[in-house]
Amino acid sequence: MLEFLRYDGRKRIRGSLYVSIGLALLAAVVIWVFPSFQESFEGDELLEAYPEGVLQLFDIQTMASLEGFLAFELYVFGWTILFGLYVAYSAAEVIAADVDRGRMDTLLAMPISRARLLAERFGALSVPILTINVLVPPVVLVGAWLIDERIAVVDVIAVHALSIPYLFACGAIGIVCSVAFDRAGIAQRAALGVTFGLFLLESLLQETDYEAVGAIAPMRYFDPNEILLEGTYDLAGAAVLIAMTVVLVGVAQLWFTRKDI
Template structure:
Protein backbone atom coordinates (compact mmCIF):
# COMPACT_ATOMS: atom_id res chain seq x y z
CA UNK A 1 0.00 0.00 0.00
CA UNK A 2 1.44 3.31 -1.06
CA UNK A 3 0.75 6.53 0.85
CA UNK A 4 0.88 9.79 -1.04
CA UNK A 5 1.50 12.97 0.89
CA UNK A 6 0.33 16.24 -0.69
CA UNK A 7 1.79 19.59 0.17
CA UNK A 8 -0.19 22.78 -0.12
CA UNK A 9 1.80 25.85 -1.03
CA UNK A 10 0.61 29.30 -0.04
CA UNK A 11 0.15 31.32 -3.25
CA UNK A 12 3.09 33.62 -3.80
CA UNK A 13 5.13 32.20 -0.91
CA UNK A 14 7.75 30.61 -3.16
CA UNK A 15 8.34 33.89 -4.95
CA UNK A 16 8.46 35.69 -1.61
CA UNK A 17 11.04 33.24 -0.28
CA UNK A 18 13.22 33.77 -3.35
CA UNK A 19 12.90 37.54 -2.96
CA UNK A 20 13.89 37.39 0.71
CA UNK A 21 16.88 35.22 -0.11
CA UNK A 22 18.06 37.73 -2.68
CA UNK A 23 17.03 41.29 -1.86
CA UNK A 24 13.85 42.62 -0.37
CA UNK A 25 15.04 46.02 -1.54
CA UNK A 26 14.73 45.12 -5.23
CA UNK A 27 11.35 43.48 -4.66
CA UNK A 28 10.02 46.58 -2.88
CA UNK A 29 11.43 48.77 -5.61
CA UNK A 30 9.81 46.63 -8.31
CA UNK A 31 6.45 46.49 -6.53
CA UNK A 32 6.38 50.29 -6.20
CA UNK A 33 7.82 51.15 -9.61
CA UNK A 34 4.61 52.69 -10.92
CA UNK A 35 4.06 54.73 -7.75
CA UNK A 36 7.60 56.13 -7.85
CA UNK A 37 7.29 56.93 -11.55
CA UNK A 38 4.01 58.80 -11.12
CA UNK A 39 5.38 60.86 -8.21
CA UNK A 40 8.55 61.71 -10.15
CA UNK A 41 6.78 62.68 -13.38
CA UNK A 42 4.07 64.70 -11.62
CA UNK A 43 6.52 66.61 -9.40
CA UNK A 44 8.93 67.25 -12.28
CA UNK A 45 6.18 68.58 -14.54
CA UNK A 46 4.78 70.80 -11.80
CA UNK A 47 8.22 72.29 -11.12
CA UNK A 48 8.77 72.84 -14.84
CA UNK A 49 5.37 74.51 -15.27
CA UNK A 50 5.83 76.99 -12.43
CA UNK A 51 9.45 77.71 -13.38
CA UNK A 52 8.32 78.42 -16.95
CA UNK A 53 6.25 81.37 -15.72
CA UNK A 54 9.35 83.31 -14.69
CA UNK A 55 9.70 85.31 -17.97
CA UNK A 56 6.21 86.69 -17.36
CA UNK A 57 7.15 88.14 -13.97
CA UNK A 58 7.38 91.93 -13.90
CA UNK A 59 7.98 94.66 -11.34
CA UNK A 60 4.34 94.74 -10.31
CA UNK A 61 4.33 91.09 -9.33
CA UNK A 62 6.21 91.66 -6.08
CA UNK A 63 3.71 94.29 -4.98
CA UNK A 64 0.86 91.87 -5.63
CA UNK A 65 2.26 89.20 -3.30
CA UNK A 66 0.36 89.22 0.04
CA UNK A 67 2.51 90.11 3.03
CA UNK A 68 1.54 86.84 4.73
CA UNK A 69 3.16 84.86 1.89
CA UNK A 70 6.56 86.51 2.18
CA UNK A 71 7.61 83.95 4.78
CA UNK A 72 7.16 81.15 2.23
CA UNK A 73 10.00 82.49 0.09
CA UNK A 74 7.96 84.94 -1.96
CA UNK A 75 9.92 87.97 -0.80
CA UNK A 76 11.83 88.43 -4.04
CA UNK A 77 10.24 87.48 -7.34
CA UNK A 78 12.40 89.80 -9.45
CA UNK A 79 15.40 87.44 -9.65
CA UNK A 80 15.41 83.90 -10.99
CA UNK A 81 16.69 82.42 -7.72
CA UNK A 82 14.22 84.45 -5.66
CA UNK A 83 11.31 83.45 -7.86
CA UNK A 84 12.15 79.73 -7.83
CA UNK A 85 12.82 79.74 -4.09
CA UNK A 86 9.28 80.94 -3.54
CA UNK A 87 7.08 79.77 -6.39
CA UNK A 88 8.69 76.37 -6.97
CA UNK A 89 10.77 75.25 -3.99
CA UNK A 90 8.89 77.19 -1.35
CA UNK A 91 5.27 76.26 -2.08
CA UNK A 92 3.87 73.13 -3.74
CA UNK A 93 7.01 71.10 -4.47
CA UNK A 94 8.13 70.70 -0.82
CA UNK A 95 4.59 69.77 0.18
CA UNK A 96 4.46 67.15 -2.56
CA UNK A 97 7.67 65.47 -1.44
CA UNK A 98 6.47 65.67 2.17
CA UNK A 99 3.31 63.79 1.20
CA UNK A 100 5.39 61.32 -0.82
CA UNK A 101 7.50 60.57 2.25
CA UNK A 102 4.41 60.28 4.47
CA UNK A 103 2.46 58.06 2.06
CA UNK A 104 5.35 55.79 1.10
CA UNK A 105 6.71 55.55 4.64
CA UNK A 106 3.27 54.52 5.87
CA UNK A 107 3.33 51.62 3.40
CA UNK A 108 6.74 50.29 4.40
CA UNK A 109 5.79 48.70 7.74
CA UNK A 110 2.24 49.74 8.69
CA UNK A 111 0.52 48.48 5.55
CA UNK A 112 2.12 45.04 5.92
CA UNK A 113 1.23 44.84 9.59
CA UNK A 114 -2.35 45.87 8.82
CA UNK A 115 -2.76 43.14 6.23
CA UNK A 116 -0.92 40.42 8.14
CA UNK A 117 1.73 40.23 5.40
CA UNK A 118 4.41 41.27 7.88
CA UNK A 119 4.09 37.94 9.71
CA UNK A 120 4.59 36.09 6.42
CA UNK A 121 7.67 38.16 5.62
CA UNK A 122 9.25 37.59 9.01
CA UNK A 123 8.60 33.84 8.80
CA UNK A 124 11.43 33.79 6.24
CA UNK A 125 15.11 34.17 7.14
CA UNK A 126 15.12 37.96 7.29
CA UNK A 127 15.63 40.09 10.38
CA UNK A 128 13.31 42.91 11.33
CA UNK A 129 16.12 45.44 10.97
CA UNK A 130 16.99 44.19 7.51
CA UNK A 131 13.33 44.34 6.51
CA UNK A 132 13.01 47.95 7.64
CA UNK A 133 16.28 49.05 6.05
CA UNK A 134 15.54 47.39 2.71
CA UNK A 135 12.09 48.92 2.63
CA UNK A 136 13.44 52.35 3.54
CA UNK A 137 16.21 52.06 0.93
CA UNK A 138 13.50 51.61 -1.72
CA UNK A 139 11.71 54.72 -0.40
CA UNK A 140 15.02 56.61 -0.56
CA UNK A 141 15.53 55.53 -4.16
CA UNK A 142 12.10 56.89 -5.02
CA UNK A 143 12.96 60.20 -3.33
CA UNK A 144 16.19 60.41 -5.32
CA UNK A 145 14.29 59.75 -8.56
CA UNK A 146 11.81 62.53 -7.73
CA UNK A 147 14.61 64.99 -6.98
CA UNK A 148 16.42 63.99 -10.18
CA UNK A 149 13.21 64.50 -12.18
CA UNK A 150 12.81 68.02 -10.76
CA UNK A 151 16.46 68.80 -11.43
CA UNK A 152 16.26 67.49 -14.99
CA UNK A 153 13.04 69.38 -15.69
CA UNK A 154 14.48 72.70 -14.52
CA UNK A 155 17.78 72.24 -16.34
CA UNK A 156 15.81 71.45 -19.51
CA UNK A 157 14.16 74.89 -19.48
CA UNK A 158 17.00 76.78 -17.79
CA UNK A 159 17.89 78.80 -20.88
CA UNK A 160 14.45 79.21 -22.44
CA UNK A 161 12.91 80.35 -19.13
CA UNK A 162 15.71 82.83 -18.40
CA UNK A 163 17.07 80.94 -15.40
CA UNK A 164 20.71 81.11 -16.52
CA UNK A 165 21.70 83.24 -13.55
CA UNK A 166 21.31 80.15 -11.35
CA UNK A 167 24.28 77.82 -11.60
CA UNK A 168 23.95 74.09 -12.18
CA UNK A 169 25.53 73.62 -8.75
CA UNK A 170 22.77 75.77 -7.25
CA UNK A 171 20.06 73.68 -8.90
CA UNK A 172 21.78 70.48 -7.77
CA UNK A 173 22.11 71.71 -4.18
CA UNK A 174 18.41 72.55 -4.02
CA UNK A 175 17.46 69.18 -5.54
CA UNK A 176 19.61 67.42 -2.93
CA UNK A 177 17.85 69.27 -0.13
CA UNK A 178 14.52 68.35 -1.70
CA UNK A 179 15.46 64.67 -1.57
CA UNK A 180 16.64 65.00 2.04
CA UNK A 181 13.36 66.65 3.05
CA UNK A 182 11.44 63.76 1.52
CA UNK A 183 13.72 61.23 3.22
CA UNK A 184 13.16 62.86 6.59
CA UNK A 185 9.37 62.61 6.40
CA UNK A 186 9.66 59.12 4.94
CA UNK A 187 11.81 58.16 7.93
CA UNK A 188 9.28 59.77 10.29
CA UNK A 189 6.39 57.76 8.81
CA UNK A 190 8.41 54.54 8.80
CA UNK A 191 9.47 55.10 12.41
CA UNK A 192 5.94 55.90 13.61
CA UNK A 193 4.67 52.68 12.03
CA UNK A 194 7.52 50.62 13.44
CA UNK A 195 7.29 52.11 16.93
CA UNK A 196 3.53 52.19 17.43
CA UNK A 197 2.14 49.47 15.15
CA UNK A 198 -0.57 51.97 14.13
CA UNK A 199 -2.51 51.47 10.92
CA UNK A 200 -1.43 52.89 7.60
CA UNK A 201 -4.06 55.66 7.58
CA UNK A 202 -3.11 56.83 11.06
CA UNK A 203 0.61 56.84 10.25
CA UNK A 204 0.05 58.78 7.03
CA UNK A 205 -2.31 61.26 8.68
CA UNK A 206 0.04 61.87 11.60
CA UNK A 207 3.11 62.35 9.40
CA UNK A 208 1.34 64.52 6.83
CA UNK A 209 -0.23 66.57 9.63
CA UNK A 210 3.18 67.19 11.21
CA UNK A 211 4.55 68.09 7.80
CA UNK A 212 1.84 70.67 7.11
CA UNK A 213 2.09 72.06 10.66
CA UNK A 214 5.87 72.57 10.47
CA UNK A 215 5.53 73.99 6.96
CA UNK A 216 2.97 76.54 8.19
CA UNK A 217 5.11 77.34 11.24
CA UNK A 218 8.12 77.98 9.02
CA UNK A 219 6.09 80.27 6.75
CA UNK A 220 4.15 82.25 9.32
CA UNK A 221 6.79 82.57 12.07
CA UNK A 222 8.10 85.90 10.67
CA UNK A 223 4.56 87.31 10.72
CA UNK A 224 4.34 86.85 14.49
CA UNK A 225 7.86 88.10 15.16
CA UNK A 226 9.17 84.65 16.12
CA UNK A 227 11.76 83.85 13.47
CA UNK A 228 13.54 81.57 15.94
CA UNK A 229 10.68 79.07 15.58
CA UNK A 230 11.88 78.35 12.06
CA UNK A 231 14.92 76.57 13.46
CA UNK A 232 12.57 73.96 14.93
CA UNK A 233 11.27 72.93 11.49
CA UNK A 234 12.98 70.81 8.81
CA UNK A 235 11.92 73.35 6.19
CA UNK A 236 14.41 75.87 7.54
CA UNK A 237 17.28 73.48 6.86
CA UNK A 238 15.78 72.56 3.50
CA UNK A 239 15.62 76.09 2.09
CA UNK A 240 16.75 78.61 4.72
CA UNK A 241 20.34 78.58 3.45
CA UNK A 242 19.16 79.54 -0.06
CA UNK A 243 20.99 76.74 -1.88
CA UNK A 244 19.89 78.09 -5.27
CA UNK A 245 22.01 81.16 -4.58
CA UNK A 246 24.70 79.89 -2.22
CA UNK A 247 25.03 76.27 -3.30
CA UNK A 248 25.54 73.34 -0.92
CA UNK A 249 25.06 74.08 2.78
CA UNK A 250 26.99 71.39 4.72
CA UNK A 251 25.44 72.25 8.11
CA UNK A 252 21.87 72.06 6.80
CA UNK A 253 22.60 68.83 4.93
CA UNK A 254 24.12 67.33 8.08
CA UNK A 255 21.13 68.26 10.27
CA UNK A 256 18.62 66.76 7.84
CA UNK A 257 20.73 63.62 7.44
CA UNK A 258 21.34 63.09 11.16
CA UNK A 259 17.66 63.62 12.00
CA UNK A 260 16.67 61.07 9.37
CA UNK A 261 19.22 58.58 10.64
CA UNK A 262 18.03 58.94 14.24
CA UNK A 263 14.41 58.35 13.20
CA UNK A 264 15.26 55.20 11.26
CA UNK A 265 17.49 53.91 14.06
CA UNK A 266 14.73 54.48 16.62
CA UNK A 267 12.21 52.74 14.39
CA UNK A 268 14.48 49.74 13.85
CA UNK A 269 15.28 49.43 17.56
CA UNK A 270 11.62 49.55 18.59
CA UNK A 271 10.53 47.15 15.83
CA UNK A 272 13.07 44.63 17.11
CA UNK A 273 11.71 44.86 20.65
CA UNK A 274 7.99 45.14 19.98
CA UNK A 275 5.54 42.25 20.23
CA UNK A 276 3.99 42.26 16.77
CA UNK A 277 1.07 40.23 18.02
CA UNK A 278 -0.22 43.18 20.02
Protein backbone atom coordinates in the same frame (compact mmCIF):
# COMPACT_ATOMS: atom_id res chain seq x y z
CA MET B 1 21.20 40.22 0.43
CA LEU B 2 18.97 43.31 0.34
CA GLU B 3 16.07 41.29 -1.09
CA PHE B 4 13.43 43.51 0.49
CA LEU B 5 15.15 46.70 -0.67
CA ARG B 6 15.27 45.43 -4.26
CA TYR B 7 11.70 44.14 -4.18
CA ASP B 8 10.23 47.30 -2.68
CA GLY B 9 12.43 49.45 -4.90
CA ARG B 10 11.07 47.77 -8.05
CA LYS B 11 7.51 48.30 -6.82
CA ARG B 12 8.17 52.03 -6.43
CA ILE B 13 9.57 52.61 -9.92
CA ARG B 14 6.24 53.23 -11.65
CA GLY B 15 4.98 55.58 -8.94
CA SER B 16 8.30 57.41 -9.01
CA LEU B 17 7.96 58.00 -12.74
CA TYR B 18 4.41 59.31 -12.32
CA VAL B 19 5.46 61.74 -9.59
CA SER B 20 8.48 62.77 -11.69
CA ILE B 21 6.19 63.59 -14.59
CA GLY B 22 3.90 65.56 -12.29
CA LEU B 23 6.71 67.63 -10.79
CA ALA B 24 8.37 68.08 -14.18
CA LEU B 25 5.08 69.45 -15.52
CA LEU B 26 4.83 71.74 -12.51
CA ALA B 27 8.36 72.99 -13.19
CA ALA B 28 7.57 73.52 -16.88
CA VAL B 29 4.38 75.45 -16.11
CA VAL B 30 6.10 77.63 -13.50
CA ILE B 31 8.87 78.53 -15.94
CA TRP B 32 6.43 79.02 -18.82
CA VAL B 33 4.26 81.52 -16.92
CA PHE B 34 7.17 83.43 -15.38
CA PRO B 35 7.64 85.89 -18.29
CA SER B 36 3.95 86.83 -18.04
CA PHE B 37 4.32 87.70 -14.36
CA GLN B 38 7.83 89.14 -14.45
CA GLU B 39 6.77 92.75 -15.08
CA SER B 40 4.08 92.53 -12.39
CA PHE B 41 6.70 91.47 -9.85
CA GLU B 42 9.30 94.03 -10.96
CA GLY B 43 10.65 95.60 -7.80
CA ASP B 44 8.47 93.16 -5.85
CA GLU B 45 5.75 95.81 -5.66
CA LEU B 46 3.02 93.16 -6.01
CA LEU B 47 4.40 91.30 -3.01
CA GLU B 48 3.43 94.24 -0.82
CA ALA B 49 -0.20 93.25 -1.39
CA TYR B 50 0.42 89.78 0.05
CA PRO B 51 -0.44 89.29 3.74
CA GLU B 52 2.64 89.20 5.94
CA GLY B 53 1.61 85.79 7.22
CA VAL B 54 1.66 84.31 3.70
CA LEU B 55 5.10 85.75 2.97
CA GLN B 56 6.42 84.31 6.23
CA LEU B 57 4.68 80.95 5.83
CA PHE B 58 6.12 80.28 2.38
CA ASP B 59 9.34 82.23 2.93
CA ILE B 60 8.75 84.37 -0.17
CA GLN B 61 11.75 86.67 -0.59
CA THR B 62 11.42 87.80 -4.19
CA MET B 63 9.54 86.81 -7.32
CA ALA B 64 11.12 89.33 -9.66
CA SER B 65 13.76 86.84 -10.80
CA LEU B 66 13.34 83.32 -12.15
CA GLU B 67 15.34 81.99 -9.21
CA GLY B 68 12.99 83.62 -6.70
CA PHE B 69 9.91 82.52 -8.63
CA LEU B 70 11.18 78.93 -8.77
CA ALA B 71 12.20 78.98 -5.12
CA PHE B 72 8.61 79.71 -4.07
CA GLU B 73 6.44 78.10 -6.75
CA LEU B 74 8.48 74.93 -7.29
CA TYR B 75 10.90 74.28 -4.46
CA VAL B 76 9.10 75.59 -1.37
CA PHE B 77 5.65 74.50 -2.53
CA GLY B 78 6.53 71.56 -4.78
CA TRP B 79 9.55 70.10 -2.97
CA THR B 80 9.41 71.17 0.67
CA ILE B 81 5.66 70.69 1.02
CA LEU B 82 4.22 68.38 -1.66
CA PHE B 83 7.19 66.06 -2.22
CA GLY B 84 8.03 66.02 1.48
CA LEU B 85 4.44 65.01 2.31
CA TYR B 86 4.50 62.37 -0.45
CA VAL B 87 7.65 60.75 0.95
CA ALA B 88 6.32 60.82 4.53
CA TYR B 89 3.00 59.34 3.34
CA SER B 90 4.79 56.60 1.37
CA ALA B 91 7.03 55.70 4.31
CA ALA B 92 4.05 55.47 6.67
CA GLU B 93 2.77 52.33 4.96
CA VAL B 94 6.10 50.47 5.01
CA ILE B 95 5.35 48.54 8.21
CA ALA B 96 1.74 49.46 9.01
CA ALA B 97 0.34 48.17 5.69
CA ASP B 98 1.63 44.63 6.26
CA VAL B 99 0.47 44.63 9.89
CA ASP B 100 -2.94 45.96 8.83
CA ARG B 101 -3.35 43.28 6.15
CA GLY B 102 -2.08 40.42 8.31
CA ARG B 103 1.06 39.76 6.24
CA MET B 104 3.66 40.76 8.80
CA ASP B 105 3.67 37.36 10.56
CA THR B 106 4.64 35.72 7.27
CA LEU B 107 7.48 38.18 6.70
CA LEU B 108 8.80 37.78 10.23
CA ALA B 109 8.82 33.98 9.83
CA MET B 110 11.66 34.45 7.36
CA PRO B 111 15.30 34.43 8.57
CA ILE B 112 15.61 38.22 8.80
CA SER B 113 15.67 40.54 11.79
CA ARG B 114 13.00 43.17 12.26
CA ALA B 115 15.63 45.90 12.26
CA ARG B 116 16.98 44.78 8.89
CA LEU B 117 13.48 44.44 7.43
CA LEU B 118 12.63 48.00 8.41
CA ALA B 119 15.97 49.40 7.23
CA GLU B 120 15.74 47.77 3.80
CA ARG B 121 12.16 48.82 3.22
CA PHE B 122 13.00 52.36 4.31
CA GLY B 123 15.97 52.29 1.94
CA ALA B 124 13.59 51.61 -0.96
CA LEU B 125 12.42 55.21 -0.59
CA SER B 126 15.66 56.13 -2.34
CA VAL B 127 14.00 55.11 -5.62
CA PRO B 128 11.45 57.97 -5.75
CA ILE B 129 13.76 60.43 -4.01
CA LEU B 130 16.67 59.87 -6.39
CA THR B 131 14.60 59.32 -9.54
CA ILE B 132 12.71 62.58 -9.21
CA ASN B 133 15.81 64.56 -8.29
CA VAL B 134 17.57 63.24 -11.39
CA LEU B 135 14.75 63.69 -13.91
CA VAL B 136 13.43 67.14 -12.94
CA PRO B 137 16.62 69.32 -13.02
CA PRO B 138 17.04 68.98 -16.83
CA VAL B 139 13.46 70.23 -17.25
CA VAL B 140 14.27 73.28 -15.12
CA LEU B 141 17.49 74.05 -16.99
CA VAL B 142 16.04 73.52 -20.47
CA GLY B 143 12.94 75.51 -19.56
CA ALA B 144 15.04 78.45 -18.37
CA TRP B 145 17.05 78.32 -21.59
CA LEU B 146 13.86 78.28 -23.71
CA ILE B 147 12.56 81.49 -22.13
CA ASP B 148 16.02 83.05 -22.41
CA GLU B 149 16.64 83.30 -18.67
CA ARG B 150 19.97 82.59 -17.06
CA ILE B 151 20.06 80.34 -14.04
CA ALA B 152 23.15 78.87 -12.42
CA VAL B 153 23.42 75.19 -13.29
CA VAL B 154 25.41 74.48 -10.12
CA ASP B 155 22.70 76.05 -7.95
CA VAL B 156 19.95 73.97 -9.57
CA ILE B 157 21.98 70.81 -9.04
CA ALA B 158 22.70 71.88 -5.45
CA VAL B 159 19.07 72.54 -4.55
CA HIS B 160 18.15 69.03 -5.73
CA ALA B 161 21.15 67.39 -4.08
CA LEU B 162 20.51 69.12 -0.75
CA SER B 163 16.83 68.20 -0.90
CA ILE B 164 17.77 64.52 -0.68
CA PRO B 165 18.70 64.55 3.05
CA TYR B 166 15.57 66.63 3.71
CA LEU B 167 13.33 64.13 1.94
CA PHE B 168 14.88 61.18 3.78
CA ALA B 169 14.18 63.03 7.04
CA CYS B 170 10.52 63.35 6.00
CA GLY B 171 10.55 59.65 5.22
CA ALA B 172 11.97 58.94 8.66
CA ILE B 173 8.99 60.73 10.21
CA GLY B 174 6.74 58.47 8.18
CA ILE B 175 8.55 55.29 9.21
CA VAL B 176 8.15 56.14 12.90
CA CYS B 177 4.40 56.63 12.31
CA SER B 178 4.35 53.31 10.43
CA VAL B 179 5.65 51.52 13.52
CA ALA B 180 3.52 53.53 15.96
CA PHE B 181 0.19 52.64 14.30
CA ASP B 182 -1.08 49.26 13.15
CA ARG B 183 -3.58 50.74 10.69
CA ALA B 184 -2.00 51.97 7.46
CA GLY B 185 -4.57 54.72 6.96
CA ILE B 186 -4.02 56.11 10.44
CA ALA B 187 -0.23 55.91 10.06
CA GLN B 188 -0.38 57.80 6.76
CA ARG B 189 -2.65 60.52 8.10
CA ALA B 190 -0.42 60.88 11.15
CA ALA B 191 2.67 61.21 8.94
CA LEU B 192 0.98 63.90 6.85
CA GLY B 193 -0.18 65.76 9.95
CA VAL B 194 3.19 65.66 11.70
CA THR B 195 5.17 66.65 8.61
CA PHE B 196 2.90 69.54 7.66
CA GLY B 197 2.62 70.56 11.32
CA LEU B 198 6.40 70.83 11.54
CA PHE B 199 6.40 72.99 8.40
CA LEU B 200 3.86 75.33 10.00
CA LEU B 201 5.79 75.31 13.28
CA GLU B 202 9.05 76.31 11.65
CA SER B 203 7.43 78.92 9.39
CA LEU B 204 5.26 80.64 12.00
CA LEU B 205 7.79 80.67 14.84
CA GLN B 206 10.50 82.43 12.85
CA GLU B 207 11.64 85.69 14.43
CA THR B 208 9.63 85.02 17.60
CA ASP B 209 10.68 84.23 21.15
CA TYR B 210 9.94 80.56 20.44
CA GLU B 211 12.03 80.30 17.28
CA ALA B 212 14.32 77.70 18.89
CA VAL B 213 11.42 75.23 19.01
CA GLY B 214 11.50 75.10 15.22
CA ALA B 215 14.89 73.36 15.39
CA ILE B 216 13.04 70.02 15.49
CA ALA B 217 11.59 70.65 12.00
CA PRO B 218 13.52 69.27 8.98
CA MET B 219 12.38 72.33 7.01
CA ARG B 220 14.74 74.55 8.98
CA TYR B 221 17.74 72.86 7.38
CA PHE B 222 16.67 73.02 3.73
CA ASP B 223 16.28 76.53 2.30
CA PRO B 224 15.77 76.77 -1.50
CA ASN B 225 15.92 80.59 -1.34
CA GLU B 226 19.38 80.49 0.22
CA ILE B 227 20.63 78.18 -2.50
CA LEU B 228 19.05 79.78 -5.58
CA LEU B 229 19.17 83.45 -4.58
CA GLU B 230 22.42 83.60 -2.62
CA GLY B 231 24.34 80.65 -4.03
CA THR B 232 25.19 79.39 -0.54
CA TYR B 233 24.90 75.76 0.51
CA ASP B 234 24.11 74.75 4.07
CA LEU B 235 26.21 71.60 4.39
CA ALA B 236 25.90 71.70 8.19
CA GLY B 237 22.13 71.67 7.78
CA ALA B 238 22.41 68.63 5.50
CA ALA B 239 24.48 66.89 8.18
CA VAL B 240 21.78 67.67 10.76
CA LEU B 241 19.14 66.15 8.45
CA ILE B 242 21.23 63.01 7.99
CA ALA B 243 21.65 62.72 11.76
CA MET B 244 17.93 63.32 12.25
CA THR B 245 17.15 60.52 9.78
CA VAL B 246 19.54 58.09 11.44
CA VAL B 247 18.07 58.81 14.88
CA LEU B 248 14.44 58.47 13.76
CA VAL B 249 15.10 55.27 11.83
CA GLY B 250 16.99 53.91 14.85
CA VAL B 251 14.04 54.76 17.10
CA ALA B 252 11.68 53.04 14.65
CA GLN B 253 13.90 49.95 14.53
CA LEU B 254 14.10 49.72 18.33
CA TRP B 255 10.35 50.24 18.69
CA PHE B 256 9.56 47.68 15.99
CA THR B 257 11.93 45.14 17.53
CA ARG B 258 10.16 45.35 20.89
CA LYS B 259 6.62 45.68 19.59
CA ASP B 260 4.09 42.88 19.71
CA ILE B 261 2.56 42.22 16.31
